[in-house]
Amino acid sequence: MVKVLILGQGYVASTFVAGLEKLRKGEIEPYGVPLARELPIDFKDIKIVGSYDVDRAKIGKKLSEVVKQYWNDVDSLTSDPEIRKGVHLGSVRNLPIEAEGLEDSMTLKEAVDTLVKEWTELDPDVIVNTCTTEAFIPFGNKEDLLKAIENNDKERLTATQVYAYAAALYANKRGGAAFVNVIPTFIANDPAFVELAKENSLVVFGDDGATGATPFTADVLSHLAQRNRYVKDVAQFNIGGNMDFLALTDDGKNKSKEFTKSSIVKDILGYDAPHYIKPTGYLEPLGDKKFIAIHIEYVSFNGATDELMINGRINDSPALGGLLVDLVRLGKIALDRKEFGTVYPVNAFYMKNPGPAEEKNIPRIIAYEKMRIWAGLKPKWL
Amino acid sequence: MVKVLILGQGYVASTFVAGLEKLRKGEIEPYGVPLARELPIDFKDIKIVGSYDVDRAKIGKKLSEVVKQYWNDVDSLTSDPEIRKGVHLGSVRNLPIEAEGLEDSMTLKEAVDTLVKEWTELDPDVIVNTCTTEAFIPFGNKEDLLKAIENNDKERLTATQVYAYAAALYANKRGGAAFVNVIPTFIANDPAFVELAKENSLVVFGDDGATGATPFTADVLSHLAQRNRYVKDVAQFNIGGNMDFLALTDDGKNKSKEFTKSSIVKDILGYDAPHYIKPTGYLEPLGDKKFIAIHIEYVSFNGATDELMINGRINDSPALGGLLVDLVRLGKIALDRKEFGTVYPVNAFYMKNPGPAEEKNIPRIIAYEKMRIWAGLKPKWL
Amino acid sequence: MVKVLILGQGYVASTFVAGLEKLRKGEIEPYGVPLARELPIDFKDIKIVGSYDVDRAKIGKKLSEVVKQYWNDVDSLTSDPEIRKGVHLGSVRNLPIEAEGLEDSMTLKEAVDTLVKEWTELDPDVIVNTCTTEAFIPFGNKEDLLKAIENNDKERLTATQVYAYAAALYANKRGGAAFVNVIPTFIANDPAFVELAKENSLVVFGDDGATGATPFTADVLSHLAQRNRYVKDVAQFNIGGNMDFLALTDDGKNKSKEFTKSSIVKDILGYDAPHYIKPTGYLEPLGDKKFIAIHIEYVSFNGATDELMINGRINDSPALGGLLVDLVRLGKIALDRKEFGTVYPVNAFYMKNPGPAEEKNIPRIIAYEKMRIWAGLKPKWL
C-alpha cells in the first residue's frame, strides 16, 4: 500500500488520478507507465489520501468533482478526499484563477505547522508536488531557508519550497516520507533541501518530470553523440493551450523552465552546442495536446551537414501522469529502504533536471537500465 | 597498420577514401566516426591496398581518379592502387552501368581462385564489401553454398556471396583476415558463412551498415518502449538520388532492404507493431542527400494518443563512410584477437541487421556501450 | 430539389450521406463544403434516391445500415433507399470483399439496360460515381467504346466506364442528367465519353476529386511559380489505412492514380520538374486519416536553395464528401442550363485531373474564382 497526497490538483494530478482509477478497474492498459506491472506494488495499492489546491473554485470540493472537470469519463473514485487549502505565494499570479492560500491569514511558519498537522492525520507515504511552474531562486544552504521561513519572507519563498520544508518536518515527525517534485523549482537540485531531507528522513525525487520534447531531444542528441556527429545548433519550440503554457507566458516562470530544458545539451553532448530551447507560446485551442518542433543541424563524416526536423503532437498531462504512477511506488520503495536525501538513479530517468546538483543528464536509455537495477528489476537490454 | 581492400568503389567507398585521406592530413575533424581517436589505431595507419569494381569505366583507373568523380576536393591519395575487375553476377542489372566481371570469361571457381591469388599479393587485413544492394537468397548451410560454387551457379549466387566465399579461402591461406559486409545480403546472418568463417580464420562483420533512418527509428522506438508507450503504427519513407536508390527500384533488391529495415520494430518493441518501412523512391536531383519522413503514432497514459513526424535530409554516403573508418580498425582488432566467425557486439552497433542470425537488434545506445567495452574502451555513460 | 443516385456506397459516399444528413438537421456547420450556403439549392433539397454497390454484404441492406458502419453517430436517414446491385468488372479484385455484379448473370448490354431501367424509375438528376480506384484504359473514340459494350468485353471495360455509358443512355431517355466522376478513370478526360455526353444530354464532371495532398501541392507550386523560384524536385508520399489505399496496392490501380497526381507539376510550373508523386502505401491503423509528407527543393534569388517539408494528417473521406455536397448541386445547375458535355470551370476547381483532355490544371485559387463566376456567384478576392 502507498498512501499518496497531492499538492496542486490541476491537469497533471487529475490525469494521474483518473488514469489510476481506470487502471485499478482494469479499464485501460498501463501504457505510459514505464514500469507497468513490474513493480511489487499493484495499482490497487495506491491510495490517494489527500489533495491540496489554491484555486478558490476547487477548495472544499470532492476530488472526484475536480477530476471530472478534466476527464468526464471518470464517475467515481475509490478514495475521494476533499480538496484542502494549500499555499500559493504568488505562484498563480498571471493565471485566471482566484487564489486563496493558508498564508493569506497566517504566517508561513503557522502555515507550515498547519500542513504538518493535517498531513500527520492523513498519514501519506508519498507527497507529490504538481504545482504550477514558479519563478524561484534556489537557497543553496539550509540556514538561508530556515531564516526565510522564520522571517515570514513571502517574496523569497515559493509554494514548492514551503511544501518541501513542511514535508521534511512531517517526515521527521512520522519517521519517514517521500516528496516527489515534478516541477522545475530546485528541490532535489538545491543542497539546502537535500541536506534537510537527509536530516529528517525524507526521500526527495526531482526536479521537473521528464516529459515532452526535452527527453526526446536528449535521446536524439545521444543518438548523434554516440556516432560522434558534431551538433551545430538545436532549436526546440513548444506551444500548448493548457494552464501550464499560460503560466509560462510569465517571464520569471519561463526562465525556470528554460534552465531545466537547456541543461541537457551540454550534459549529453559534452559541449554547449548553440541552442534555443524554450517553452515558447500559449495557444488556447491546442488544449493539453501541445505542438513541438525541433530542428537539429549536425556535421557528419567528410564535412557533410545533415538536418533533422521533428514535429510532434503530444498530450502533456498524460505523459507526466503516467510517470507519477511509477514515482509514487518508487518513493515508497525508497522510503522502505530508508534511502533518505535524493536518489539519482530514479531522478536520472524520470526528471528533466535530475538531482543532486552535482549530477548530470545521461542518455535516458542508460538511465532507464540503471533505474531498473536500482528498483530491483532486471535490465531490459543491458 | 591496417591494410584495407575495397569491393565496390562507388559513392560510399569513395567517401570513405576521401574522408580518410583528409583525416590523415588533419584537414577535417573525425566527425561521423564514432570512436574517432579513441582506438589504438591511428587514421594514418589505415592503408588502402586494393580496390575492385565491375564498372567498365572504372576498371583500370587509379583509385584517386574514381574518388575524384565523387569528391573533387581530393587531389592525391597516399596510397593509390589501380581498380581491378571483380564479379557482378547481375547485381548492377537495372543500373546505367556497363558491367564487366571476372565471371564473364571464366567459371566462378576460377574467378574465386583469381581473387584469392590477387588478394594474397595485396595482403589486406580487412576486406570491405560496399557493393550495390543485391537480390539474394541466403544459403543457410555450407554444403549448398559449396555446391553452388562448384556448379558455377550464376543465378543462385550474388557478388557478395562469392566475395565472402573467396575471403574465407584467402583467410585460410593467410592465417586470418576480416570481411566487413555493409550491404543487406546475409553474410553475418547466414549460418553457412559464419561456419565457413570460423573454420577458415575469417572475422565477419555484418550485415547492412546502420545509417540513415533505420537506426534513428530504432532509437525513437526505444525511447517509446522504455516509457511503455504502445506504438500503433510506424511509417518510414526514404527517397534519394544516388545509385543505391536507383538500384532499389528493382523489386528484388528492394525486398532485401525492406527485410533489414523492418526487423527493428519487433526487436525493439517486443511486438510487431504495424509498420511500413521501405526504401521508397528514386529522385535524381536529391543526389546523395536523401529525404526521410517518419510517422509514429502511440498510446500514452490514460488512453491519450500522441504523434511524431520526423523529417530529415541526410547525406547517405558520408554516414556509412564514417562507420567504415571504425569498422576496418575494429576488424583488425578482432583479427589480432583471433575472434573468428562473427562479432555481435560490433554488429549490434554498426549494422542494421546484426549477425549472427539468432541475435536481435537492441537500442543503439546500449549497443554502443557494449561495443566500447568489447573494444577495450571505457563505457561513456554506463 | 436535387435527386442523387450513388454508385459505390463506400467510405466517401457514406461520409457524404452522413454529413448531408447532419447538415439537413443543422447539427454541423458546412465546413469542408466550398460553396456552403451560397448556392440557391439548400442542403435540405438534396435527396438520395438510390445507391449501388457490389459488396455482397451491402447489397439489399438499407442505406442507413451501411452508413452506420462508417459513422455510428447517424441514426436514421431522411431518405433511406435499399442498396442495389451494380457492376464490378474486377474493380475490387485485390480487396477483401466478396463481390457480386449484374454482369455475373447477364451480358454487359443487359446490365446496362437493367441499370437504365432502374434509374428511370428512381429518376435521379445527378449520378455520383464513388467506386474504388480502377485500372483502366481510356477509349479515345466513341466507336471503340460502343464496340466493347456490344462485344461484352469484360476485360476492356471498367465499372466506371459501364456506368458512364449507362448514364448517357439514361440521360437521353430522360432528356437530361448529370454524371459526377470523382475517381481517376478518365470520363471527362476521355473524348469518347465527352462526345457521348454531348449527344445524349448528359453533363459530366470529372475526373478524380481534388482532395488530399495533390491540390495542396499544386497551390504550393503556384506559390513558387509566381515568385519565379525554380523547383528542383518534388517528392510526395501518402499512406493510409482505408479501402482506397488497400486498392492502390494493386499496381494497375496505382498507375491510374499516379497519372492524375503527377500532371499538376508541369501544368502549374510550365516545366516538368523531377518529381516522385505517388500513392505510396497501406497501413491499416491509420484508417481514413492518411499521413502525407511532401518535400520540395527550389532555387531562389542569387542561386540560394530553399527547402520545404510538409506533413499532414488528413481525413480522406470527409475531404471528398464535402466536395460532393457542392458537386451534386452544381450538377443540377449545369443540367438546368443544359450545359451538356463537360464543364471545365467546375472541373478545374473540384478535380485533380480536370476534363476535357485538352485542358490543364491551373492554380486552385484562380480556378475557385472562375468556378464562382460560372456558378453565378461573386468572386471572393478578384
Place this chain on the structure above:
Amino acid sequence: MVKVLILGQGYVASTFVAGLEKLRKGEIEPYGVPLARELPIDFKDIKIVGSYDVDRAKIGKKLSEVVKQYWNDVDSLTSDPEIRKGVHLGSVRNLPIEAEGLEDSMTLKEAVDTLVKEWTELDPDVIVNTCTTEAFIPFGNKEDLLKAIENNDKERLTATQVYAYAAALYANKRGGAAFVNVIPTFIANDPAFVELAKENSLVVFGDDGATGATPFTADVLSHLAQRNRYVKDVAQFNIGGNMDFLALTDDGKNKSKEFTKSSIVKDILGYDAPHYIKPTGYLEPLGDKKFIAIHIEYVSFNGATDELMINGRINDSPALGGLLVDLVRLGKIALDRKEFGTVYPVNAFYMKNPGPAEEKNIPRIIAYEKMRIWAGLKPKWL
C-alpha cells in the same frame, strides 16, 4: 534606366546588389525575381547610384567591399559608389554595431537637408529602404510628423520615418521619385506619409517585403478558406541567425514584426482564428537560412479535424533581394506614370502589410495576377 539608391547596406541590400551584378553579367538565371525578363526594363538598366549605412565599419568603404563581406563570389561592381553616412536614431541599439549617424552632429532637420542635397546630386529614381527592423509608432497625420521633425524629436522618429520624409522633399525638388519600404515600419500604411507622398510627387511602395513564412502561410490559409475549412489555430515559428533576427530579440522591434505577420489571418480567413505568429528566436549558426515551423489545425467536412505541419529552411536575404529587382523597376514604371501616393496592386503582392492602411491582404495568387495587369503584363492563369 533606373537609378537606385540604397538605405541600409546589410545582408538584403548586399544580396540584391550581388545578384543584380550576376544577372547583368548573365551568370545566373533570374530565379526568385517574380517578373524576371517580362518587364520592359532590362537588368542592365538598373544602376546603383548611392548607398547609405550607419555602421562605422561600412561608412566610407566602396559598395563592393561591403557586398563582398556577404557574398565573396562578387569581384567587382559595374557601379561602385562609396557608402555614405545615414541616420540611425537608435535603430541598431541592441546590435553589435558601432553606429554613427548624421544626427549625432546636427539636428534632424539639418540631417534631412543634408540627405536631400546629397540625393539631388546622386539623382536616384528609386530609393530603397532596407534598414534593420525598428520599434516605431505611426504618425497618422502629417502635422504630427512635421512637428516631430521641427522639434528634433529623436525619441519619436525612426530612421525610416526620417528617410521617407527626406524622400518626399527630394521628390518635390526633383519632380518625382519612388520610395520602396521593405521593412515593417508603417510608411505606405501611415496616412501621414501617403498624404505627404501625394503632395510631393513621391511613389511609395510598402510595407515589409513579403518573404518567408508569412506569405506562404497566407497561401495555405487561402487554400483552406476556399474549401470552407474552419481554421482552429495557427502557430508559426521562425528562427534565424542573421542580424535581422538578432534585432528582433529587442521587444519593441519584435512587436513591429508581429503586427505585420498576424494581420494575414483575419484578412484571408475573414475571422480572427487563434494564432501565434511571431518572429521567435535568434540562433547564430543558422545564419541567413532561417528555420520555419508552421502548425495548422482545421475542421473539414462532417466534423473531421485535419492537421498540417510545415517546416522549411529558407534563405532570408535572397528572398527579399529577388523582390527588390522587381520593385525598383516597378517603382520607375509608377514614377513614369506619375502614380504618386501608394500603389496597392504592387503592395498586395510584394508586401506583408500592403498599404494603404484601409486595404487588406488578399491571396497572393490573386494579387499576382492583379499586379501583372497593373504592370501591363498578361495575367498568367486568369
